[in-house]
Amino acid sequence: MLRTITTLGLGLVLLAGCGTEGVRETPAGPGDTSPPTVEVTTAEAQAAFDGLGDLAGAWRDQDCAKIEYLTTGVESTIGGRVCAAAREGLAVPGRPAYRDPEFLLPARQEGEDGAWFAVLARKPKPVYLVFVRADGRWRLAAGPIPVVGEAPGVEGEVTDAAADPEAAVGARLAPTRHVAFLTDPAGVNGKGVSGVRFASGDPMRGLLAELVGAPGRARPDHLSADVRIEGPARALALPGGGSLVFHALRVVFTQKPGSGRSSLAHPRYRAADVRAFTGGTPKSVTGSEILVLATKVAKDNTMTTVGLRRVLADLTADSGEGSG
Known part of the structure; x- marks a missing residue:
């Protein structure tokens, strides 16, 4: 309880x-x-x-x-x-x-x-x-x-999602379903193959559009993105059903100069930030951005982002590269 x-x-x-x-x-x-x-x-x-x-x-x-x-x-x-x-x-x-x-x-x-x-x-x-x-x-x-929008109410006594069979499955799968959504390019148009849906206007829809469009915006640089689960999730069961899940994701961007180039044409990260993390000016950079999330999972497993913080947590030079 x-x-x-x-x-x-x-x-x-x-x-x-x-x-x-x-x-x-x-x-x-x-x-x-x-x-x-x-x-x-x-x-x-x-x-x-x-x-x-x-x-x-x-x-x-x-x-x-x-x-x-x-x-x-x-x-x-x-x-x-x-x-x-x-x-x-x-x-x-x-x-x-x-x-x-x-x-x-x-x-x-x-x-x-x-x-x-x-x-x-x-x-x-x-x-x-x-x-x-x-x-x-x-x-x-x-x-x-x-908090994004309105925080879901948890008045009175509710059950820890881990101890509530009806809420536990949706709460446990929330981070995995986020990764499935954010690695499904077709989801930008709401027709993804992952089966995971977020309503129009949800921050996850905007993030997916950013991830899908980022490589094109970075050309002639080569940019790739990966999404991973970061740490354990903790969840509260909500009185009307479903759960409120606190969890985190790590979004990793790797950017390298295009063919024949010795430097990035469209750096994703500011030079001052790169220097603060790496101590130099590497040609290729990998950035880790952590999303700390609060997600409402409804009884039908529909997910809504109710809390979001995005932090640049690390920048590193690619292995084998020195500082410029």
Whole structure:
């Protein structure tokens, strides 16, 4: 089950002086071979959310070790290379102070490490954040994920998608179905062979059009694109059916000069960004862009993007190439 906790409810908890309370562990009963379960407390969720200020400060100070300490999952993957590049001049957006949180707390999870919860912070602009407990502490695993359109409601008690047979399959397959859609050129016209559909105006439709058209726009350079799943997905079952899935994709672009050329005619990435990541000016570049997503999967498995963040996570020179 999940509990949604608003700021009003949190105020009552904090007035009780429970700001540092940890997860509650429920041991297995006599003769029960099931592992003990844990339940995330509202006070601990609030404390983890409040820790975002420390993470914002670490990004401001380009403190890569602290960013690594405070993050896990896709945020750790992004932070490692981006922080190092920021020290070499890569421009990194500042992080605002998020507030007005609504907490989504999966109850009675098995094992303390790996426990997770999500937050919908409504101000200054709505974003999702996903926290995971790793090595005995809460770390930001995904986010901020700016909300696209209207966030689906998860009022009252709902079930973790992994424990809901009707929601589990659609939630589990969401990342794979994204890859199928984004690697199907015929899907640009809504007639793809993958069988996966997104409504007109969904950001995935625009991304597919970009991927299909990118090689032509780059000519005479040679440009290729690949889409991969990045890390695990976590999902909440929605009260009316379906699920809300938090997951990530990695889009990899490789660009090389055309025949007879020694440099790129239409570089995809700015020279300053390439230099910040690679330390030079390689002729051929591979760029990794990570999409951090919140996807609503309906009961009929129709998918809608409800949250999206796109980050340039790495740039590398092709193997064997030196810096110019």
